[in-house]
Amino acid sequence: MTVARSLAPIDLNDAKSFGSGIPHEAFATMRATPGLTWTPDAAEHGKGFWSVTRQTDLVTVSRDPETYSSAVGHIQIYDIDEDALDARASMIDMDPPMHTRLRRLVSSAFTPRHVQAYRTSIRARVDAALDALQTARGGDWVSTVAAPIPIGVICDLMGVPEADHRYLIELSDHLVAGTGNEPLDPDAYGNTVDLRLLPFNSPAAFAMSAYADQLAERRRAEIVAGHATDDLVTKLLEAEVEGERLSPEEFANFFRLMIFAGNETTRSAMAHLALHWHHFADQFARARHDRTLVASLTDEVIRYSSPILYFRRTVTKPTELSGTPLAAGDKVVMWYASADFDETIWESPLEFLAARPSVPPHVAFGGGGAHFCLGASLARLEISELIDEMLDRDLRFASVGEPVFVESNFVNGIEHLGVRL
Amino acid sequence: MSDDVVLVVVDTDACIGGGQCEMLEDATFVLDEDTMVSSITSDGTLPRARAELVVDRCPGRAISIVEPSPA
Numbered sequence: 001m002t003v004a005r006s007l008a009p010i011d012l013n014d015a016k017s018f019g020s021g022i023p024h025e026a027f028a029t030m031r032a033t034p035g036l037t038w039t040p041d042a043a044e045h046g047k048g049f050w051s052v053t054r055q056t057d058l059v060t061v062s063r064d065p066e067t068y069s070s071a072v073g074h075i076q077i078y079d080i081d082e083d084a085l086d087a088r089a090s091m092i093d094m095d096p097p098m099h100t101r102l103r104r105l106v107s108s109a110f111t112p113r114h115v116q117a118y119r120t121s122i123r124a125r126v127d128a129a130l131d132a133l134q135t136a137r138g139g140d141w142v143s144t145v146a147a148p149i150p151i152g153v154i155c156d157l158m159g160v161p162e163a164d165h166r167y168l169i170e171l172s173d174h175l176v177a178g179t180g181n182e183p184l185d186p187d188a189y190g191n192t193v194d195l196r197l198l199p200f201n202s203p204a205a206f207a208m209s210a211y212a213d214q215l216a217e218r219r220r221a222e223i224v225a226g227h228a229t230d231d232l233v234t235k236l237l238e239a240e241v242e243g244e245r246l247s248p249e250e251f252a253n254f255f256r257l258m259i260f261a262g263n264e265t266t267r268s269a270m271a272h273l274a275l276h277w278h279h280f281a282d283q284f285a286r287a288r289h290d291r292t293l294v295a296s297l298t299d300e301v302i303r304y305s306s307p308i309l310y311f312r313r314t315v316t317k318p319t320e321l322s323g324t325p326l327a328a329g330d331k332v333v334m335w336y337a338s339a340d341f342d343e344t345i346w347e348s349p350l351e352f353l354a355a356r357p358s359v360p361p362h363v364a365f366g367g368g369g370a371h372f373c374l375g376a377s378l379a380r381l382e383i384s385e386l387i388d389e390m391l392d393r394d395l396r397f398a399s400v401g402e403p404v405f406v407e408s409n410f411v412n413g414i415e416h417l418g419v420r421l
Numbered sequence: 422m423s424d425d426v427v428l429v430v431v432d433t434d435a436c437i438g439g440g441q442c443e444m445l446e447d448a449t450f451v452l453d454e455d456t457m458v459s460s461i462t463s464d465g466t467l468p469r470a471r472a473e474l475v476v477d478r479c480p481g482r483a484i485s486i487v488e489p490s491p492a
Binding site for chain 2: 063096097099100103104107108110111112113114359361366368369370371372374376377
């Protein structure tokens with residue numbers, strides 16, 4: 001017997017469904033539908049999946065890794081083979097306790113207290129970016145402001161030299177292209193690996209691993225020579241998990257995750273910030289004389305931009321969520337971009353407000369649980385420093401062009417955004 | 422009653438070092454710089470509303486409230 005399933009009103013597999021931003025209407029329909037909504041099997045994406053769109057359900061899934069696993073199956077919608085899962089695994093693809101052991105290797109650099117040490121260097125990067133924009137009296141907000149700041153900050157933490165930042169931005173962009181509809185050139189960057197074994201099926205992942213290997217080589221030589229650098233790459237090379245060093249593959253996967261996660265998400269939020277700044281100028285004006293609002297504005301930018309649209313979990317045992325029975329192996333997709341506009345949680349969710357209360361928190365960093373965004377405090381600091389400096393400079397846009405969105409159902413990125421001062 | 426005082430404890434195996442507790446209540450929680458595990462620096466008591474907030478925000482679900490609170 002087949003039980004009638006409520007179907008998602010749009011094709012969530014199709015990056016084009018996200019081509020002009022978050023599909024708010026479709027998500028609102030799904031939130032109002034009892035139980036979870038179903039998207040049927042699709043050739044290139046594998047088995048069908050359940051969508052979690054309400055915030056309370058999303059929090060339940062996030063906090064129960066024994067039932068909703070990151071290690072079983074892929075964390076993106078499309079299914080991949082077991083060997084591909086192994087080849088690309090980093091801590092984001094693991095469950096506790098292994099995830100916890102790896103996370104602790106780097107988490108000291110990202111605590112709310114520790115990130116304060118980066119404030120001065122972040123502000124210097126913000127200054128340089130806004131100087132460049134103002135000198136040119138405008139330009140592409142993404143390549144001038146939103147991209148260089150976060151890649152600079154995460155590369156500083158990792159110990160990547162400034163001269164290589166542009167290359168890593170390029171590779172990171174190519175990784176995101178792997179979440180779109182277009183096929184990728186398997187030979188790009190001298191790739192020799194089967195694309196299905198690479199994150200986002202992207203040859204850029206191969207290039208990033210090669211870069212990580214080279215950097216590791218240099219750092220190892222420094223360690224041997226007795227003048228180790230105080231950066232995360234060195235820390236990862238020296239770290240032991242249960243008495244063992246990370247293998248070259250584990251190290252490369254870790255490096256790639258940190259660069260991608262530290263770069264792409266904050267860049268997206270900063271790109272959207274320019275739109276918010278222009279369209280909701282009255283809300284930012286409130287902060288001009290009350291800088292305590294910068295903190296809540298920062299979280300509103302993050303909620304409203306929802307840089308990561310979803311992560312997937314795979315059900316490990318029979319259970320039920322919101323009245324929908326789930327079987328082991330079922331794919332469950334948490335749409336952060338929906339939960340942060342859940343009208344049962346948020347008052348006027350589509351309004352951008354300077355002073356939203358911090359309780360309940362948004363779930364753009366995740367709904368709690370082991371995978372809560374490692375870089376949350378760093379992202380908040382970067383975005384708040386940018387807002388603070390924009391206020392200091394009384395930055396005003398004469399005009400803002402139409403944003404060109406990244407074609408992806410996974411990230412809510414903006415490729416280009418022309419602004420004139 | 423929401424203004425009573427409760428005792429909080431940290432499950433050090435579950436702690437993922439997210440630092441949310443320290444951010445919210447830095448007089449009560451501190452993360453060890455080497456092990457990245459949270460521990461309690463005070464007598465571990467907090468107003469119930471604050472304790473519930475910290476429990477809710479802990480990404481590792483490592484903090485819990487001990488009932489009933491000792492006087």
